Amino acid sequence: MSDNRTLLTDMAAGLFADLAGKPFDVAWPQVAEAGFSTLLVPEDAGGFGGDWGDVLAVLRLAGLNALAAPLAEPVIAHYLLAKAGIAAPEGLISIAAPGSRVPYGRHAAAVVHVADGTLSLYHADACAFDEGLSPAGEPWDGVTFTGAAAATAACDIDLQALGAFARVAQASGALEAAFTLAIDHVNTRVQFGRALAKFQAVQQAMAEFSEEAAAVDASAAACAAALDYGHASFEIAAAKLRMGIAVDRAVPIAHRMHGAIGFTIEYALNHLTRRLMGWRSEFGGDAFWAERLGKRVAGLGGHGLWREMAARTDRLVG
Amino acid sequence: MQIFPLHPFRPEGDIPALRQQVRDLVAQHESRWPIELRANCWFSFDEEFSKALGQAGLLGMTWPKQYGGHERTLLERYVVLEELLALGAPAGLHWIADRQTGPLLLRYGTEAQREKYLPGMARGEIYACIGLSEPGSGSDLASVRTSAKKTNEGWRINGQKVWTSGAHKSHAALTLLRTEEGSERHTGLSQMMIDLDTPGITIRPIIDMTGTHHFNEIWFEDVLLPHDALVGVEGNGWKQVVAELALERSGPERYLSSHMLLVALIDAMGPEPDAPTAQLIGRLTAEMWTLRQMSMSTIAKLAAGEDPVVEAAIVKDLGNAYEQALPRAVQAAVDADLAGKSDLSRLLSWILVASPSFSLRGGTPEVLRGIIAKGLGLR
Numbered sequence: 001m002s003d004n005r006t007l008l009t010d011m012a013a014g015l016f017a018d019l020a021g022k023p024f025d026v027a028w029p030q031v032a033e034a035g036f037s038t039l040l041v042p043e044d045a046g047g048f049g050g051d052w053g054d055v056l057a058v059l060r061l062a063g064l065n066a067l068a069a070p071l072a073e074p075v076i077a078h079y080l081l082a083k084a085g086i087a088a089p090e091g092l093i094s095i096a097a098p099g100s101r102v103p104y105g106r107h108a109a110a111v112v113h114v115a116d117g118t119l120s121l122y123h124a125d126a127c128a129f130d131e132g133l134s135p136a137g138e139p140w141d142g143v144t145f146t147g148a149a150a151a152t153a154a155c156d157i158d159l160q161a162l163g164a165f166a167r168v169a170q171a172s173g174a175l176e177a178a179f180t181l182a183i184d185h186v187n188t189r190v191q192f193g194r195a196l197a198k199f200q201a202v203q204q205a206m207a208e209f210s211e212e213a214a215a216v217d218a219s220a221a222a223c224a225a226a227l228d229y230g231h232a233s234f235e236i237a238a239a240k241l242r243m244g245i246a247v248d249r250a251v252p253i254a255h256r257m258h259g260a261i262g263f264t265i266e267y268a269l270n271h272l273t274r275r276l277m278g279w280r281s282e283f284g285g286d287a288f289w290a291e292r293l294g295k296r297v298a299g300l301g302g303h304g305l306w307r308e309m310a311a312r313t314d315r316l317v318g
Numbered sequence: 319m320q321i322f323p324l325h326p327f328r329p330e331g332d333i334p335a336l337r338q339q340v341r342d343l344v345a346q347h348e349s350r351w352p353i354e355l356r357a358n359c360w361f362s363f364d365e366e367f368s369k370a371l372g373q374a375g376l377l378g379m380t381w382p383k384q385y386g387g388h389e390r391t392l393l394e395r396y397v398v399l400e401e402l403l404a405l406g407a408p409a410g411l412h413w414i415a416d417r418q419t420g421p422l423l424l425r426y427g428t429e430a431q432r433e434k435y436l437p438g439m440a441r442g443e444i445y446a447c448i449g450l451s452e453p454g455s456g457s458d459l460a461s462v463r464t465s466a467k468k469t470n471e472g473w474r475i476n477g478q479k480v481w482t483s484g485a486h487k488s489h490a491a492l493t494l495l496r497t498e499e500g501s502e503r504h505t506g507l508s509q510m511m512i513d514l515d516t517p518g519i520t521i522r523p524i525i526d527m528t529g530t531h532h533f534n535e536i537w538f539e540d541v542l543l544p545h546d547a548l549v550g551v552e553g554n555g556w557k558q559v560v561a562e563l564a565l566e567r568s569g570p571e572r573y574l575s576s577h578m579l580l581v582a583l584i585d586a587m588g589p590e591p592d593a594p595t596a597q598l599i600g601r602l603t604a605e606m607w608t609l610r611q612m613s614m615s616t617i618a619k620l621a622a623g624e625d626p627v628v629e630a631a632i633v634k635d636l637g638n639a640y641e642q643a644l645p646r647a648v649q650a651a652v653d654a655d656l657a658g659k660s661d662l663s664r665l666l667s668w669i670l671v672a673s674p675s676f677s678l679r680g681g682t683p684e685v686l687r688g689i690i691a692k693g694l695g696l697r
Contacts (some may be wrong), residue, residue, distance in 0.1 A: 010563075012454040041323045041510045051432060053488060158648050176319070176320060176321070179321070180319070182378065183696070186696070187695075187696070191403040196697045197697075198697075199508070200688075202696075203688065203691035203696045203697060204684065204688075204691070206691060206694065206696055207635075207686075207688075207690035207691045207694070207696075208687065210321050210628075210632065210690055210694060211632045211635060211636050211690070213321050213322070213610050214321045214322030214629070214632050214636075215322075215612065215636060217320060217321060217322040217323065217324065218322050218324050218608060218611045218612045218615060219607075219608045219611060221323070221324035221611075222324060222608075222611040225324075225326070234607075235607070237600070237604070238603060238604040238607040238608065239604075241600060241601060241604035241606070242604045242607075244607065245601070245604070245605065248449065263332035266668050278395065286601075287597060289600065289604075290596070290597035290598075290600035290601050291597050291600060292600070293589070293594045293599075293600035293604060294591065294595070294596030294597055294598065294599035294600030294601075294603070295590075295596045295600075295604055297584060297599050297600065297603050298587060298588065298589050298590065298591045298596060300584075301583030301584060301585060301589070302580070302582060302583075302584040303404075303405070303581055305580070305581070305584060305603065306405075306577075306581075309607060309610060310337060310400075310401075310404075311334075313549065313610075313614070314333050314334050314337075316326075317327075317328050317329060317333060318330075
């Protein structure tokens with residue numbers, strides 16, 4: 001854990017709570033100003049010098065507050081550029097992973113693209129965006145590179161996987177927030193003469209909800225530990241897939257608990273559940289990660305799967 | 319409120335070497351194990367293997383040396399357990415003694431009880447079962463009626479226990495009894511360690527739906543126990559039992575009961591499965607991997623002296639759901655011949671039928687979710 005984590009999370013918690021419900025043009029300048037983009041850039045290169053545990057903590061808070069601004073994207077972009085020794089341009093830098101659209105592409109000053117072992121930095125004037133929106137209404141833009149890269153470098157990092165980790169981290173926060181909304185609702189909403197929370201059927205559903213939030217929390221933290229160790233491809237594939245399962249099970253419960261109240265645009269729940277439903281598909285959906293992980297496991301063999309999993313946690317010890 | 323902050327699992331000692339020790343031991347014995355014995359393997363019996371584990375110092379691992387234990391850590395013991403389960407090693411004979419009865423005697427038992435039972439348990443030679451359920455007392459354990467009456471000669475036991483796993487293979491039963499006549503619910507209950515060769519005890523088999531003799535009913539007819547059969551404090555039985563049950567909810571056995579079927583599926587589909595099969599294997603792996611992180615986190619919390627009641631119930635409920643869904647998912651995806659002779663066919667057929675039991679032992683989903691809801695402040 002980085003020494004500055006408490007400081008970092010206190011700052012993020014305060015800022016993101018202030019920005020909850022604020023649109024991109026209000027939220028992004030403040031997120032940029034706070035300097036989160038250089039979270040993973042080493043201190044001697046002018047960054048925060050954080051680790052992946054810090055990234056998880058901050059992204060979790062962003063998800064918890066349904067932050068309507070890019071955060072994972074510039075953090076990952078600045079990290080990759082610093083590793084490649086390429087100076088980061090001013091402004092928002094987003095990421096283009098193979099097969100994925102570019103979050104907030106239309107607002108980006110530059111885009112980092114990684115494919116076939118090469119990192120390329122494109123300025124906005126070298127990008128043509130096919131504008132689209134995620135289910136949460138966030139820019140999710142296809143990109144065609146129409147000009148030359150401003151810089152390139154060899155890069156063996158799986159950008160798709162880092163994006164997937166970011167979505168797992170954000171989902172862990174969004175699930176907690178949706179769960180908290182549901183708890184508050186069932187504890188206060190009275191029907192049939194008693195609080196909804198007094199009904200066993202409601203208690204059972206809420207317990208199931210908590211289990212799914214717990215699974216995403218645990219898998220996100222295990223990914224961060226593996227990323228800090230240096231290799232997390234197995235963990236991220238499993239965690240992104242588990243996140244998809246959790247969204248599948250938990251989002252319907254969140255809405256069931258709230259009835260029609262949770263289906264309005266004014267009520268906060270939709271900002272969380274629409275994001276969760278979108279993140280499930282972003283940076284590789286269930287089928288993509290299931291096939292990738294399944295093929296890898298098939299290559300390990302029946303007992304090889306267990307040996308691999310055990311070795312991957314044993315390496316974190318000592 | 320973060321529901322499941324991951325607690326790091328950081329055992330001391332040479333963990334890879336400990337895993338290898340278990341794997342080597344399994345390799346020495348596995349030739350005599352039919353594939354069905356290796357599924358749901360903490361309910362399968364092999365006396366020779368239990369004794370071999372004892373000899374290797376892998377039972378009673380955390381207990382003091384003076385009682386035959388090895389003074390190793392809870393986390394080292396966890397590593398041994400998960401290796402045994404992942405390899406489908408029959409661990410049922412010593413399971414209860416090693417997991418529950420031994421630790422409970424260490425916590426509440428008298429010096430004489432510890433000396434009498436623990437060294438044999440740690441050698442893999444003395445086995446125990448747990449007398450809790452009764453014909454009228456299943457999930458609602460506080461309603462037990464089997465009675466122990468204090469007399470000058472000792473305790474007089476009368477009544478009946480049921481669903482007692484492994485009683486026919488056990489030397490002793492740690493039994494919950496009503497020691498205060500006329501007491502209600504959680505009061506007036508006590509635990510006693512009952513040697514099963516005591517006159518007046520009759521053990522009858524109950525054959526389960528897999529055709530296996532695992533369950534038993536135990537009849538007590540004027541059974542006379544010495545006064546020092548009492549474990550812990552008279553009247554404190556409920557509290558002791560609840561603590562015992564909470565400790566057993568988060569272990570690797572809560573998600574690995576079907577693991578050998580996943581092993582067989584992967585091997586049967588080969589190194590280059592088609593996309594749908596790869597996706598199925600990927601999904602099952604993702605769930606199992608996540609459960610392992612959660613289970614390890616929970617034992618690490620226990621080892622650190624915390625009391626993760628909600629986390630443990632979450633691990634068990636999610637884990638049981640996974641290990642029960644696994645055979646159904648394999649059946650839905652693979653055109654398996656359930657009467658076939660392949661490992662995959664035999665395991666699938668066996669585990670499909672055995673799997674309803676996975677979410678019964680240690681609390682049904684409804685009971686567990688009630689515990690979780692209470693922990694979340696909903697009751």
